[in-house]
Amino acid sequence: MKPFVRTLAALALSASLPVAAHAHKAWLLPSSTVLSGKEDLAITVDAAASNDLFYFDHRPLRLESLAVTGPDGAVVKVENASTGKYRSSFDVPLKQAGTYRIALINEGVFARYKEDGKEKRWRGPAAKLAEEIPPSATDLVVTENVRRIETFVTSGSPGGAALKPVGTGLELEPVTQPNDLVSGSEAEFRLLLDGKPAPGVKVEIVRGGIRYRNQLGETTVTTDDSGVFKYTWPEPGMYWLEANVTDDKATIKDAKERRAGYAATLEVLPE
Template structure:
């Protein structure tokens, strides 16, 4: 039972962020801007139908990566996973911006056995054992996603905002802790460290449980990978982009599907 639960969570982590679907994965901190020598935040992590209401199942914390403003890794405090959400506490003592991310990577395969179509999802080192030897018409895709949020202590900035050069990443032009209604906010998307041009970016304000429509905002990255939103209303926003290419890191895979999702808080003026 535990194995099935973990596999289901892995499938969600790899597949759901690739489009604006009913189920969305997210990280939501209790606060995005804090101050004081003993500041803490609690972060929820889940996959849900409504933003940001945990109603489906929890996001797994195995691939949680927290980076402090000086670039050093940070371990979460009191991590736990329940039926519909995971959560952890984070001490926010260093001045600057913390990056909190779930970084997932794996494979998805379609194949046939005795004329019946089958599917498999898992990690690269599980592929050989996961696909039967008599499988035919095997098609393997590599999938990588980054789901993240930011918390700022005092003045925003720091080494945590530097890109790793792997997958689809966001570089703030407007700092995450400086987002307010009525002002344009600009960001840059990088794919493997280079500007990701021509990508559709979607932003959805949270609390969709209490609206009849998602009320999506869509825009597109320019030649430098930059995009801009003007947020009319305050709240926690789910920002998502995805793309596909042939730049796989696993020889068995013929295509790569890459996604990025962030939770950004917009405050009233």
């Protein structure tokens, strides 16, 4: 191999390593997060899992578990929903002033077992576990999975009932309004697990645009005894944060372990 070609190959490999070292990230990306006006407002949201954050390079997120909550706490019906090879997308009409919560809530189980001495795996809804696992299965290990993927959008003045905690799984309770984030300013959030503060949880924060960065530039913060974490945004842009908790609070029969996950996309505005 010629020296110039070797150099290019080495550069390509080094650029790919930080991304390859991280699992696929699942996210919702709104076309806008802060809007003003009185009538006919709407946004488009993309939903995908990818290697490169906010780029469509792996698979779409399915929309069966999509839930949009309006400022009055009522369910908002989305429009023009579609799923392609690399992303799903939908429109959210913003007919009321206030803050909207847009979420994908995935609940299910993951099972490992042996059949005829061979390792098998199955993933799906808890209701289908009994019929999908053969009676001859041995060494069955069942894990309950609860994951919430969110973003927030505000039309006009922020506020309303959409930010009220649900009380199940891992979720974010904003102390700082999630659509009032400014570069150079500190934001404060609380993580809740089943409606109670979640202390000692590590939260990974990554700024978008990693596709052309040699380093992801991720930051990890840890919630305090009251479940609170704080972060000062270094610059404007779209950010992704993720947290995961594993415990023995499974509610599904035969499940010995529960994995609760949370991810959110937040926009930080210039000073």
